Amino acid sequence: MPDAPPRLRTENRDGTAIATLCRPDGSNGLDRAAADALHTWAEDVSAAAEGGTIRVAVLRNEGFAFSVGGDLRAFDASADFAEELRYVATRLHEALKILGAMPLPLVVAVDGVVAGAGVGIVMAADVAVASASSKFRMAYLGVGFSPDGGGSWQLARRLGHARAAEFALSNRVMRADEALSLGMVSRVVAVDDFETAVDELTTQLAGAPKEAVAETLRLLRTAGSRSLDEHLDDEARSIVRLSRTPDGVEGVAAFLGKRQPAFS
């Protein structure tokens, strides 16, 4: 069995799971190997999150692109273009479903070109940080395709229909600052400060109280699909429950004692 081609380099360090898109050509085009690697990472991180050994997950890139999207050349070289595309899209979508249900924050750190499914992956993040030189493009229409990776869902909900349709149908390039103003990413950082900013963010999140982070994410993720009244009841149950956990007790004691909390 040959070695898997390099697509995703993963490591766990200080409670943080880091996956780096590392395709040698720098494109991070998504082929079968890349989709499988992302799916495996999602399953591993999800299991580690449940087991309590991981507190933050970070997906980042080497090369000129975070990802140019689906690797059309690889699909074309396969036995059946459409079947290969189906495999990669489905595998990627399964990975995104797993990542979106994890009880910990997914940070996506983007430095470079983001196109096609890459745009959807960025918006699957809980916190997305982009370097100021990053650029976004849907690209699908250029080859007669429609969006995948959740891109059309995220764009419509965040930008509103008029801006989402303009971006997707014009197939234009969007700069990082516009992506920030439209809520596609959480923060934009100057290129020189990018590594430091991602490290600081990751460290801060890894040190935050674990159950409170998980509950905050759960509440934010469910807000779009239920009424405010239902949500208020859930919020009340959640904050009361957390106040009885060791981290909640420590947080309050530290606040009242005017000292820094030491969360578990």
Next chain:
Amino acid sequence: MPDAPPRLRTENRDGTAIATLCRPDGSNGLDRAAADALHTWAEDVSAAAEGGTIRVAVLRNEGFAFSVGGDLRAFDASADFAEELRYVATRLHEALKILGAMPLPLVVAVDGVVAGAGVGIVMAADVAVASASSKFRMAYLGVGFSPDGGGSWQLARRLGHARAAEFALSNRVMRADEALSLGMVSRVVAVDDFETAVDELTTQLAGAPKEAVAETLRLLRTAGSRSLDEHLDDEARSIVRLSRTPDGVEGVAAFLGKRQPAFS
């Protein structure tokens, strides 16, 4: 039978259906004749879209206003104000439902005053382009009415409740640049460049691959009413299906051959 009063001038050219609001007084106030004309145009364009002869629809205006909204003077001159208003609002809403379900982009090109139902019509667009001198106002509260034309639905979803309620309840005028920043329109263009920008946009959209455009719009339009997981499954089915269409095959071949695609 007398001629219908001039309200909407329509033409089909190069695969584009163009309707120009052209009421002689320049107000483009919406009376029975205008609502009927918009409804007929919506039905005609929808049929032509299904038949494949039209690829883009454009709604634009002559005169000082895109539309000042309902023509209160006409309603007052009718046998029954409320019944006339009911007819016009219902007819307009039927037209908007038809336009919003078409498998092609509706471009709304706004140059001037937009008030009342005009605001809702602009936000019914897939891509809305406004000249920089355009101005928006809800206006309903000034006469003791509530919004129609879908305006309250669009505002609440795009601006969030705090900004939507402020705009509607203050009854203030909003300039084009603010409307852009709030996602009410897709683009704002300097007055001198407006005609050219609308023409270029229309030409670009008319040349885009038809089924991919239709699928992109369908996905964007359904995003607000279902979960991300459901949407991901639909996206995967759609992109795989499109990859087998003539435009998808041509798009990929052109990409791999580093040439411009020739879509059908």
Next chain:
Amino acid sequence: MPDAPPRLRTENRDGTAIATLCRPDGSNGLDRAAADALHTWAEDVSAAAEGGTIRVAVLRNEGFAFSVGGDLRAFDASADFAEELRYVATRLHEALKILGAMPLPLVVAVDGVVAGAGVGIVMAADVAVASASSKFRMAYLGVGFSPDGGGSWQLARRLGHARAAEFALSNRVMRADEALSLGMVSRVVAVDDFETAVDELTTQLAGAPKEAVAETLRLLRTAGSRSLDEHLDDEARSIVRLSRTPDGVEGVAAFLGKRQPAFS
């Protein structure tokens, strides 16, 4: 029975119900007395709104903070921290449900620090006006808690997930101008102009046609939970009905007669 500690000073004046958070230490921390006072005010205003004696409700603050959120010291001094928190959160949430269903505008006027549940209360407003020096912070994560007061629901829907999660998980301070750009508040006003701006807004809203205001709010509030097609039908019924009310008849007559309307 001792006097209730000062938490909320209420008065009705010129059809406006005004409640001023007035805890002597200026923090407007939310304890049992504050939650009870807000709940009582919500019930009183709601009853007065139905009775027609009140047309606008205003919630504002004295002191350095609009509200720092839950009063952890008070919870800690109670017999059971979690039970006291449960009482206060539940009581506050009941108040927010009542306020959010009133047929009149709730104006929240914020001058100072807004933290924890205070953030949710601000976003429960129909129109939220903030002084330029106001500052917002979620704060929950600092003590190991998750959001309440509807904050997580409002943030997710208005900011989109990437910006909402960044704000909540970073636990950072947000200035008023950013809160405006993200739709958390409706307007930001210079500190020196704040009182005047709130008074003018309140006067304008109190003079607006009552049923039209109520219907506009009802339509804006329901937009997020139903389809555009359903909403269009409701809008048409509403505008036709209002055109037959005394305010609708007067509004049209004034418009046609080119005079100011005299609403009831």
